[in-house]
Amino acid sequence: xxxxxxxxxxxxxxxxxxxxxxxxxxxxxxxxxxxxxxxxxxxxxxxxxxxxxxxxxxxxxxxxxxxxxxxxxxxxxxxxxxxxxxxxxxxxxxxxxxxxxxxxxxxxxxxxxxxxxxxxxxxxxxxxxxxxxxxxxxxxxxxxxxxxxxxxxxxxxxxxxxxxxxxxxxxxxxxxxxxxxxxxxxxxxxxxxxxxxxxxxxxxxxxxxxxxxxxxxxxxxxxxxxxxxxxxxxxxxxxxxxxxxxxxxxxxxxxxxxxxxxxxxxxxxxxxxxxxxxxxxxxxxxxxxxxxxxxxxxxxxxxxxxxxxxxxxxxxxxxxxxxxxxxxxxxxxxxxxxxxxxxxxxxxxxxxxxxxxxxxxxxxxxxxxxxx
Amino acid sequence: xxxxxxxxxxxxxxxxxxxxxxxxxxxxxxxxxxxxxxxxxxxxxxxxxxxxxxxxxxxxxxxxxxxxxxxxxxxxxxxxxxxxxxxxxxxxxxxxxxxxxxxxxxxxxxxxxxxxxxxxxxxxxxxxxxxxxxxxxxxxxxxxxxxxxxxxxxxxxxxxxxxxxxxxxxxxxxxxxxxxxxxxxxxxxxxxxxxxxxxxxxxxxxxxxxxxxxxxxxxxxxxxxxxxxxxxxxxxxxxxxxxxxxxxxxxxxxxxxxxxxxxxxxxxxxxxxxxxxxxxxxxxxxxxxxxxxxxxxxxxxxxxxxxxxxxxxxxxxxxxxxxxxxxxxxxxxxxxxxxxxxxxxxxx
Amino acid sequence: xxxxxxxxxxxxxxxxxxxxxxxxxxxxxxxxxxxxxxxxxxxxxxxxxxxxxxxxxxxxxxxxxxxxxxxxxxxxxxxxxxxxxxxxxxxxxxxxxxxxxxxxxxxxxxxxxxxxxxxxxxxxxxxxxxxxxxxxxxxxxxxxxx
Numbered sequence: 001x002x003x004x005x006x007x008x009x010x011x012x013x014x015x016x017x018x019x020x021x022x023x024x025x026x027x028x029x030x031x032x033x034x035x036x037x038x039x040x041x042x043x044x045x046x047x048x049x050x051x052x053x054x055x056x057x058x059x060x061x062x063x064x065x066x067x068x069x070x071x072x073x074x075x076x077x078x079x080x081x082x083x084x085x086x087x088x089x090x091x092x093x094x095x096x097x098x099x100x101x102x103x104x105x106x107x108x109x110x111x112x113x114x115x116x117x118x119x120x121x122x123x124x125x126x127x128x129x130x131x132x133x134x135x136x137x138x139x140x141x142x143x144x145x146x147x148x149x150x151x152x153x154x155x156x157x158x159x160x161x162x163x164x165x166x167x168x169x170x171x172x173x174x175x176x177x178x179x180x181x182x183x184x185x186x187x188x189x190x191x192x193x194x195x196x197x198x199x200x201x202x203x204x205x206x207x208x209x210x211x212x213x214x215x216x217x218x219x220x221x222x223x224x225x226x227x228x229x230x231x232x233x234x235x236x237x238x239x240x241x242x243x244x245x246x247x248x249x250x251x252x253x254x255x256x257x258x259x260x261x262x263x264x265x266x267x268x269x270x271x272x273x274x275x276x277x278x279x280x281x282x283x284x285x286x287x288x289x290x291x292x293x294x295x296x297x298x299x300x301x302x303x304x305x306x307x308x309x310x311x312x313x314x315x316x317x318x319x320x321x322x323x324x325x326x327x328x329x330x331x332x333x334x335x336x337x338x339x340x341x342x343x344x345x346x347x348x349x350x351x352x353x354x355x356x357x358x359x360x361x362x363x364x365x366x367x368x369x370x371x372x
Numbered sequence: 373x374x375x376x377x378x379x380x381x382x383x384x385x386x387x388x389x390x391x392x393x394x395x396x397x398x399x400x401x402x403x404x405x406x407x408x409x410x411x412x413x414x415x416x417x418x419x420x421x422x423x424x425x426x427x428x429x430x431x432x433x434x435x436x437x438x439x440x441x442x443x444x445x446x447x448x449x450x451x452x453x454x455x456x457x458x459x460x461x462x463x464x465x466x467x468x469x470x471x472x473x474x475x476x477x478x479x480x481x482x483x484x485x486x487x488x489x490x491x492x493x494x495x496x497x498x499x500x501x502x503x504x505x506x507x508x509x510x511x512x513x514x515x516x517x518x519x520x521x522x523x524x525x526x527x528x529x530x531x532x533x534x535x536x537x538x539x540x541x542x543x544x545x546x547x548x549x550x551x552x553x554x555x556x557x558x559x560x561x562x563x564x565x566x567x568x569x570x571x572x573x574x575x576x577x578x579x580x581x582x583x584x585x586x587x588x589x590x591x592x593x594x595x596x597x598x599x600x601x602x603x604x605x606x607x608x609x610x611x612x613x614x615x616x617x618x619x620x621x622x623x624x625x626x627x628x629x630x631x632x633x634x635x636x637x638x639x640x641x642x643x644x645x646x647x648x649x650x651x652x653x654x655x656x657x658x659x660x661x662x663x664x665x666x667x668x669x670x671x672x673x674x675x676x677x678x679x680x681x682x683x684x685x686x687x688x689x690x691x692x693x694x695x696x697x698x699x700x701x702x703x704x705x706x707x708x709x710x711x712x713x714x715x716x717x718x719x720x
Numbered sequence: 721x722x723x724x725x726x727x728x729x730x731x732x733x734x735x736x737x738x739x740x741x742x743x744x745x746x747x748x749x750x751x752x753x754x755x756x757x758x759x760x761x762x763x764x765x766x767x768x769x770x771x772x773x774x775x776x777x778x779x780x781x782x783x784x785x786x787x788x789x790x791x792x793x794x795x796x797x798x799x800x801x802x803x804x805x806x807x808x809x810x811x812x813x814x815x816x817x818x819x820x821x822x823x824x825x826x827x828x829x830x831x832x833x834x835x836x837x838x839x840x841x842x843x844x845x846x847x848x849x850x851x852x853x854x855x856x857x858x859x860x861x862x863x864x865x866x
Contacts, residue, residue: 015515023603037519037686064794067826126603128594128683131742134410138751152767152840158826166827167765194741199731200595200681203688353519354685357604409742413750673739680742681735696728 012040015353019048023126023357026367030344030360032353039356042348044341050371057320057331062088062298063162065331070156072335073369076115077157078108078147079311085160086241087307087318091300092162099287100164101243106177106280107147107159109273113184114143115312116266116273119364123263124195126361127204132195139187142180149173162298163291174281181274188271196267205260209359211347212257219346220339223314224269225363228262230255235310247279259362266364299326313337313364335369380485387464394630395623396426398671405672406679436615444612445511452508452609453617456624459500463631466490468552470644473659481552482660491539491549494635495532498590501628502528505592505599508621509609520608523686524599527589530693531596535586537701538579541708542566542639555643562647567640575704580640582697584670587632589689591625594678601683633670634663641666759845767825768841770798770818772862781862783837785811789829795822798829813859820846820854 018029027048033041053072057065069084070077082104089096096104117140121133144154150169151159159166195201211221213229226233234251236244252268254261300322308317314336321330340363348356400415400422407414415422440446467490468483487493502525509521543549545566546557558565567580589596600608610621637643644663648656684692753760762768772781785802797819802811830838838858848854 013515022606034519036522060794063828064792066828067794067824071824124682128597128601128603129681130406131410131679131745134412135745138411149763149765152763152765152827153825156824158824161831166831190741193737194680195682197734198681198738199734200684200688204682204685352685352687354598354601354604354683405746408746408750411745411748411751413752413754416754676739676742676746680738 011035019045023360024367025122025365028341028365028367028370032356034353037352037354039348039351039353042345042356044344046371048371049368051368053372054331054333057328057333059327061326062300062328065328066161067156067158070153070158071368072333072372073115073311073313073316073337073366074155075118075366076111076312077155078104078111078159079309080316081157081160082108082242083307083309083311083316083318085162086309087305087320088162088298088300090307091303091305091320091322092295092298094163094291094294096164096291097288098243098285099168100289100291102280102284103165103169103289104160105242105244105247106169106277106284107150109276109280110143110147110177111157112312113270113273113277114140114147116270117143119266119312120191120195123361123364124201127201127358129195129201132191135187135191135194139184142183146173146176146180149176161290161294163294165289168289174284177277177281181277184270184274188267191267196263202260204355204358205258205263205362206256207258207260208355209259209347209351209362210257211343215343215347219343221314221343222336222339223310223312223364224262224265225314225340227251227253228265229257235308235315239308241307241309246283247276249273249276249279259359262362262364297326299324308334311336313366313369314340333372335372337363337365338370338372341365341370383483383485384465388461391461391464391627391630392623395626396430398626398629399429399622400426401672402675402678405675409676409679430619433619434616438615438617439612441513441612443513445513448507448511449612450617452504452511453613453620453624455500455504455507457620457627459497459504460624460627460631463494463497464627464634466493466551467631467634467638468555468643469634470555470660470663471658473644473657473661483552486550486552488548488550490551491543491554494631495536495539498628498631499528499532501590501624504621504624505609508613509599512609512612514612516605516607517609517611520599520601520605520611524592524609526686527592527596527598527689530690531586531589531697534582534693534697534701535590537698537705538583538586539639541579541701541705544705544712545708551638551643555638555645558642559645559650561649562642565640565642565645575700575707578700579704580636582700583640584636584673585692586697587636588674588677589693591628591632593625593629593674595681595684596689597678597683598686598689603683629671629674630667633667633674636670637663637666641670762842762844764842766840766842766844767827768843769820769823769825769846769856770829770838770858771841772816772858773837773839774862774865781813781837781859782835783813783816784835785813786834788832788834789838792828792832794826794828795824797822816858818856818858820856821851 012033012035015032015034016029017032018024019027024030029045029048031043031045032039053068056068066081066084069080072080117136121136124132147157148154150173151157151166211225211229213231216226216229216231222233230253232251232253235241237251249272252265252272254264302322302324304319304321306317306319308315315334316336317334319332319334320328323329344360344363348359351359404414404422415425418424418428440449465485466487468481468486470482472480472482505524506521509517509524542554546554548554566576568576592599600610605611610618613621644658644660646656646658646662650656650658772783774780775782785800787800790798790800799815799817800813801815803814805812827840830840846854
């Protein structure tokens with residue numbers, strides 16, 4: 001039944017959730033058809049923050065497109081930076097010095113932790129708990145300070161360059177990272193006591209918003225949403241890039257398929273990212289941070305290229321077609337939350353309004369990335 | 373002129389002042405407390421430690437325009453905020469705060485107008501609060517507000533049952549609905565208070581906790597603030613209210629918290645009685661100070677709870693009421709009734 | 721039935737644990753910075769808007785008006801104009817405007833600059849109600865710094 005037909009039925013009513021609503025974290029609009037407290041149909045309406053990033057990629061030189069990468073998913077901008085520079089390096093055949101690779105992985109994982117911490121806080125805020133958000137912000141602030149001391153910005157990073165990095169890290173940064181890891185390790189039990197173990201939270205998450213692995217596959221959901229449904233797929237392991245094959249880390253997978261599983265995947269990923277950062281600090285080699293020969297003008301061979309990385313919210317892939325000029329002929333960005341959101345309409349049918357919003361929070365949506 | 377009438381008017385003014393002051397400064401306590409819990413500083417600009425902030429907020433609220441959205445039911449829309457505040461003041465009239473306890477007027481009872489069926493009257497007026505939410509939500513012509521009103525009503529009805537069941541137990545063991553009598557029956561140290569089973573209240577501590585939780589749910593406080601769940605329903609039943617319409621809802625909420633805590637204090641924590649036997653000089657003396665101390669301790673717990681837990685859903689809220697609290701309250705009622713019969717037989 | 725009571729007990733325990741944590745945090749010191757009263761010092765790599773570097777020897781900028789920053793800028797927010805003058809080798813910078821409203825602080829201009837004539841400033845206290853306030857004349861700004 002279409003939402004039009006449903007609204008003519010007197011038993012149901014339409015509820016316009018957003019584009020300005022506290023639970024949608026940005027400008028997502030969801031057209032809900034409700035039967036009392038139950039969601040009959042939920043149709044996400046996109047486009048309120050569309051900025052034509054793909055078209056911008058076709059109108060700018062390869063280097064000029066770099067800052068756009070910090071503005072897709074502004075919470076884990078470095079993963080997107082990484083995806084793009086690795087694509088260009090793949091096209092041009094540029095070898096990146098090892099030290100640069102290590103710093104890239106280290107900073108990306110730091111960014112992943114900060115993204116998950118913010119999600120954790122915002123998610124509990126969606127559920128009505130205010131305080132964990134501020135605790136998570138406290139920890140996240142430490143990461144932002146660390147990244148600011150290296151990259152110069154706090155949110156929309158533009159740090160990686162074709163063939164290396166914008167600038168090198170110093171020992172202060174590395175000791176800062178070690179200290180931060182120690183601090184976060186001591187804070188994680190507090191988070192678990194305060195939030196994970198809380199009976200109210202468990203009641204709201206366990207068995208709420210089941211997504212089967214089959215549904216994930218149909219909609220192309222990736223990242224923690226997919227891993228919470230029992231599918232062990234992580235681009236870092238399955239299509240390794242950078243120096244991830246040399247690092248020892250696990251991919252957390254939960255089989256429960258509910259919101260709690262997605263919550264636990266992200267909490268475990270924080271721990272795994274901490275392990276990766278520790279290894280990066282221990283194994284960090286000396287040397288250059290820029291490849292010796294990076295062409296001044298990037299003009300890739302004619303061809304069709306694709307590269308994917310594991311961003312904090314799932315697989316971020318760029319497919320680009322080059323016609324040999326200094327601009328892309330076609331730039332296609334595959335944003336993970338777009339696919340993750342698309343299953344909301346099917347999965348939220350029959351849920352309570354409160355559960356539907358908890359479920360939406362567990363998908364970890366970043367609206368500028370959905371709209372691009 | 374009847375001296376009693378003068379007393380009553382004075383007390384009424386005092387009660388309204390008390391309610392307003394509490395509402396204003398509990399907001400300050402809440403904001404400051406929440407800030408410290410979250411490692412922030414909270415209001416700090418207006419006056420020392422932001423102490424004048426409630427006055428500034430009040431002045432701001434009063435100077436705002438009252439908005440009437442299109443298509444609302446205007447009389448009901450205007451009536452609802454009054455329904456939120458008036459019952460709260462009415463209830464406060466009957467609550468005895470205890471004797472002054474020190475100084476020249478040590479035995480002077482601080483109560484506006486006590487009744488021998490005080491408890492009954494409190495429950496009667498507490499139910500009117502639901503009307504405020506229902507009318508406010510219904511008349512605003514806002515879908516979020518209507519959902520919120522429906523939630524608030526089903527929640528309040530579910531929670532009134534265990535609350536009254538437990539109050540009945542206390543009435544049974546004390547043999548009175550007169551609040552002062554209930555307090556006086558708990559005399560002789562904290563082990564004689566109703567929260568322990570010594571007075572015949574079988575599951576003493578459990579009933580205390582259930583009553584406290586019910587008073588949270590009755591006042592729509594977190595984690596039971598389904599009616600104004602801000603991440604789901606924007607602001608629930610008062611979404612469309614502005615200026616003092618919103619202000620009255622807000623003050624009514626805090627006045628209700630005060631009532632809930634005061635009632636819990638009277639029924640379970642011995643009201644104005646000292647936790648030590650009255651034979652101990654000074655500390656053992658009953659005083660309004662004890663009453664306020666206990667009451668504000670409970671209120672602080674309410675604040676702490678709000679800033680710790682996520683919100684429950686409607687179903688788990690009703691489950692909690694119907695599957696856990698009402699069975700416990702019922703068993704406690706029957707058990708206490710039996711205990712009242714058995715205890716005299718054993719010569720206790 | 722045993723499971724019923726057990727779930728009540730574990731639930732209550734988790735709630736009490738939560739209260740203990742928040743009550744303990746209540747007694748700890750706030751960590752926030754009271755912004756207008758206390759001001760942060762930015763790290764040296766902080767990216768504020770760009771500014772011209774002052775050469776300590778000559779006391780002026782090092783710009784050669786090549787225009788590479790203008791060409792490399794993704795948002796086209798830089799306007800550079802140089803003039804040929806008699807007796808001076810190369811061009812003389814007469815205008816260096818930055819439209820900060822469209823700048824995304826990517827740093828392309830700084831990387832493109834061969835003589836190292838521009839750098840990021842540490843300014844972050846920027847607020848205005850008019851967008852014209854963010855059209856900077858960097859040459860004039862450099863003059864003011866003297």
